[in-house]
Amino acid sequence: MIFPIFRTLEAKDKKVRFFSQRQKITSSIIGSSGESIYYLNAAIMKILVCISHVPDTTSKITFSEDKTSFNNTGIQFIINPYDEIALARAIELAEGGKGTVTVINIGEVSTEPTIRKALATGADDAVRVNAAPRDAWFVAKQIANYANGKQFDLILTGRESIDYNGVQVAGFLGEFLNIPSISIAKKIDIHEKTALVEREIEGGKEIISSPLPLVVGTAEGVAEPRIPNMRGIMSARTKPLEVIEAIEVETLTKIVQYESPAPRGAVTLIDAAEPEKLIELLHTKARVI
Amino acid sequence: MSVLVFVENIEGVFKKSAHEVVSYAKAIANTINQPLVALSIGDVKDENLKGLSKYGANRILTANSDKLKSFVNQAYASIIEAAARQENSSIVVLSNSFSGKGLAPRLAAKLVAGLANGVVELPTIEGSILRVKKTAFSGKAFAVTELNSAVKVIALNANAFELRESPVDAEIVAFENQPSPDDFTTVVKEIIRATDKVSLPEAEIVVSGGRGLKGPENWGIIEELAEALGAATACSKPVSDAGWRPHAEHVGQTGIAVSPNLYIAIGISGAIQHLAGISSSKTIVVINKDPEAPFFKVADYGIVGDAFEIVPKITAAVRSYKNG
Numbered sequence: 001m002i003f004p005i006f007r008t009l010e011a012k013d014k015k016v017r018f019f020s021q022r023q024k025i026t027s028s029i030i031g032s033s034g035e036s037i038y039y040l041n042a043a044i045m046k047i048l049v050c051i052s053h054v055p056d057t058t059s060k061i062t063f064s065e066d067k068t069s070f071n072n073t074g075i076q077f078i079i080n081p082y083d084e085i086a087l088a089r090a091i092e093l094a095e096g097g098k099g100t101v102t103v104i105n106i107g108e109v110s111t112e113p114t115i116r117k118a119l120a121t122g123a124d125d126a127v128r129v130n131a132a133p134r135d136a137w138f139v140a141k142q143i144a145n146y147a148n149g150k151q152f153d154l155i156l157t158g159r160e161s162i163d164y165n166g167v168q169v170a171g172f173l174g175e176f177l178n179i180p181s182i183s184i185a186k187k188i189d190i191h192e193k194t195a196l197v198e199r200e201i202e203g204g205k206e207i208i209s210s211p212l213p214l215v216v217g218t219a220e221g222v223a224e225p226r227i228p229n230m231r232g233i234m235s236a237r238t239k240p241l242e243v244i245e246a247i248e249v250e251t252l253t254k255i256v257q258y259e260s261p262a263p264r265g266a267v268t269l270i271d272a273a274e275p276e277k278l279i280e281l282l283h284t285k286a287r288v289i
Numbered sequence: 290m291s292v293l294v295f296v297e298n299i300e301g302v303f304k305k306s307a308h309e310v311v312s313y314a315k316a317i318a319n320t321i322n323q324p325l326v327a328l329s330i331g332d333v334k335d336e337n338l339k340g341l342s343k344y345g346a347n348r349i350l351t352a353n354s355d356k357l358k359s360f361v362n363q364a365y366a367s368i369i370e371a372a373a374r375q376e377n378s379s380i381v382v383l384s385n386s387f388s389g390k391g392l393a394p395r396l397a398a399k400l401v402a403g404l405a406n407g408v409v410e411l412p413t414i415e416g417s418i419l420r421v422k423k424t425a426f427s428g429k430a431f432a433v434t435e436l437n438s439a440v441k442v443i444a445l446n447a448n449a450f451e452l453r454e455s456p457v458d459a460e461i462v463a464f465e466n467q468p469s470p471d472d473f474t475t476v477v478k479e480i481i482r483a484t485d486k487v488s489l490p491e492a493e494i495v496v497s498g499g500r501g502l503k504g505p506e507n508w509g510i511i512e513e514l515a516e517a518l519g520a521a522t523a524c525s526k527p528v529s530d531a532g533w534r535p536h537a538e539h540v541g542q543t544g545i546a547v548s549p550n551l552y553i554a555i556g557i558s559g560a561i562q563h564l565a566g567i568s569s570s571k572t573i574v575v576i577n578k579d580p581e582a583p584f585f586k587v588a589d590y591g592i593v594g595d596a597f598e599i600v601p602k603i604t605a606a607v608r609s610y611k612n613g
Contacts, residue, residue, distance in 0.1 A: 058561050058562070081542075137403075162427045162542060162543075163425065164425055165424060165425060166406060167391075167394070168393070168394040168406065169394075171392075172394045174395060175394070175395050175398035176398065180362075180475045181363075181395065183391035184390060199387070199391075201482065202386060203482050203488035204481045204483055206360075206477055206479070208475050210474060211474055220536055220539065221536050251437075252404075252437070253434050255432045255433065256435045258430055258432055258433070259422070259430060261431070267590065268589065268590050268591070272593060272599055276606040278590060278603060278606070279607055279610050281590060282590070288571065289551065289607075
């Protein structure tokens with residue numbers, strides 16, 4: 001039987017299943033209408049976006065008495081800002097039926113509002129691995145375990161999370177899935193099965209070409225974060241959010257103590273009429289010039 | 290047993306941050322009484338390689354081939370892994386540069402090693418347990434991380450450790466390696482680097498401007514002061530968002546984190562997101578016409594007044610100080 005090629009129409013309003021040419025095409029009853037819908041589109045790109053649930057940027061950071069844990073009482077949690085960039089780019093690349101966007105988060109049930117925000121922004125479906133994110137190694141192992149065999153063309157993460165600043169998940173994922181990774185990208189373009197990525201380097205950038213599948217850690221410049229619209233927010237409630245159990249992973253790192261930066265002394269004010277005094281102090285007292 | 294340090298070169302040259310990483314790795318090697326092996330990948334002249342022994346490298350391995358001339362994280366990670374296994378290294382150190390950040394996790398995964406990156410201090414080591422301080426919460430705190438794997442990988446921040454000369458005799462040995470062709474799937478098409486400017490993440494002095502400068506046409510005072518000081522230029526997020534300055538100059542929580550000896554902030558109010566990017570600065574100078582600007586609370590030195598009048602005078606003072 002030969003299946004005609006359809007452009008996807010209003011796909012986000014229906015529960016549809018996309019079949020890439022690589023997958024065996026099977027029939028399926030989809031959606032409450034009982035209609036069977038077959039889409040055969042060789043160009044569909046499967047994108048996985050890894051998001052983490054982090055304390056808000058303007059939060060005052062405090063720790064427990066013994067400084068061994070982060071104090072999250074009264075703290076607003078958000079999608080990691082770099083992950084919002086990754087999500088926005090994924091949605092851009094998938095728009096118009098060109099692909100699908102799955103978001104994955106490692107977290108306990110408290111992260112679900114953050115995951116729903118990603119769905120509201122435009123992701124198609126979500127996965128939550130039910131575990132507290134122990135460290136980047138643990139998180140990457142869970143994501144790799146989920147992604148294995150699902151043939152994602154592109155896996156996007158924010159370059160780092162604003163709480164632990166590891167810049168590790170993209171690189172770990174590349175190794176675990178045996179695919180290339182670019183950890184800090186300022187621009188991502190995809191042409192057919194090749195990615196053209198701008199990697200940030202000291203004083204400039206490198207333009208890299210890579211085949212897919214590829215993992216990329218997104219930095220500022222890749223895309224503008226999207227704000228969910230009313231339609232997005234409404235549809236987020238019914239988009240699939242699958243919860244799966246975590247696999248066992250060895251613990252290689254552990255944070256044993258937090259420290260706040262040493263408080264700075266009071267500012268030494270210099271008279272606006274005598275700016276030369278500043279140079280003197282920078283030389284003699286601060287010894288920085 | 291040994292400590293292995295991967296030393297990154299920029300166009301065949303080792304910069305200050307490369308020598309900092311060797312100094313740091315040497316200090317660790319001394320603590321655990323092991324030799325320091327340095328590994329370089331790419332096209333580096335012998336005289337530059339030899340310079341690594343000035344900072345304590347007992348053995349200098351050099352891996353080079355046509356394919357290794359530009360940075361490919363998979364291939365480099367495979368080579369460092371091979372060197373770590375050959376040299377029986379329990380600790381591998383590298384710089385937390387942009388390349389280092391892409392390399393460290395792939396290397397750590399290959400070695401099944403605990404990884405601490407953004408490190409700012411020497412570790413404490415008790416037997417097989419290593420603890421080291423790294424930055425966290427985008428510069429608002431530090432986290433002491435414990436690594437308890439057999440092999441550990443540490444990525445050190447630029448300007449976090451001083452240069453320490455500890456000259457030894459060292460031989461340069463070619464490191465034969467055969468990374469698999471699969472390691473070269475990504476291809477560097479073009480490198481665009483402003484070589485004349487000081488790179489921001491490694492800069493020792495930074496002059497930074499904010500919205501108080503009113504527009505990009507006024508940036509001359511920033512650039513002139515930076516030139517006089519031999520400093521890198523930077524800006525706040527609203528400035529780069531408005532397109533007055535390139536994104537690459539944006540310092541802050543979602544921009545570049547800098548750790549200079551001197552950070553001069555001109556016309557920047559000091560929002561938390563900006564402060565997060567500069568918290569590792571040793572000395573902070575704030576120039577702002579608003580005495581209530583939050584930045585003054587974290588400044589070491591401050592001048593309240595009109596930047597357009599004050600900054601040129603400071604530049605003149607710097608010039609006469611440097612010439613006098």
